[in-house]
Amino acid sequence: MTKNKINNSLKKIFILQGPNLNLLKIKTSKALTIEKLNKHIKKKAQEKNYQTIIFQTNEEGKALGKLQQYRKKISAIIIYPGPWGKTAYSILDLLHILHIPYITICDVGGRGIFKGTNFFEGSDLLDMTDKAFDLLNKEII
Numbered sequence: 001m002t003k004n005k006i007n008n009s010l011k012k013i014f015i016l017q018g019p020n021l022n023l024l025k026i027k028t029s030k031a032l033t034i035e036k037l038n039k040h041i042k043k044k045a046q047e048k049n050y051q052t053i054i055f056q057t058n059e060e061g062k063a064l065g066k067l068q069q070y071r072k073k074i075s076a077i078i079i080y081p082g083p084w085g086k087t088a089y090s091i092l093d094l095l096h097i098l099h100i101p102y103i104t105i106c107d108v109g110g111r112g113i114f115k116g117t118n119f120f121e122g123s124d125l126l127d128m129t130d131k132a133f134d135l136l137n138k139e140i141i
């Protein structure tokens with residue numbers, strides 16, 4: 001996570017969900033769907049007095065465009081990179097340019113290029129999401 005803090009009054013968290021997260025139920029063989037994950041994200045954000053912007057895409061270029069579009073409106077970013085964890089150098093470059101705090105959440109073994117950031121790795125996305133919001137709460141407020 002970057003050390004630079006930005007305007008705390010914004011309190012908008014950009015949630016970037018990478019490739020195939022829309023197929024979460026099929027991928028994990030658990031009852032967790034992207035809809036349930038997003039509902040959990042919104043509930044956790046509300047508990048912490050954050051607003052969320054949730055964006056899922058399978059295309060890295062679209063992700064870059066949305067991050068650039070919202071860069072002046074957000075306080076932090078939570079990324080679920082999926083396969084981008086090993087290849088998304090353009091996203092990582094943009095994150096370094098923006099100086100906005102970010103947290104990466106990956107499946108076990110998915111760390112890849114995001115290894116230098118605040119990072120949660122495991123098989124329980126809901127638990128890792130809770131930990132990410134708790135960390136953001138300490139970093140932003």
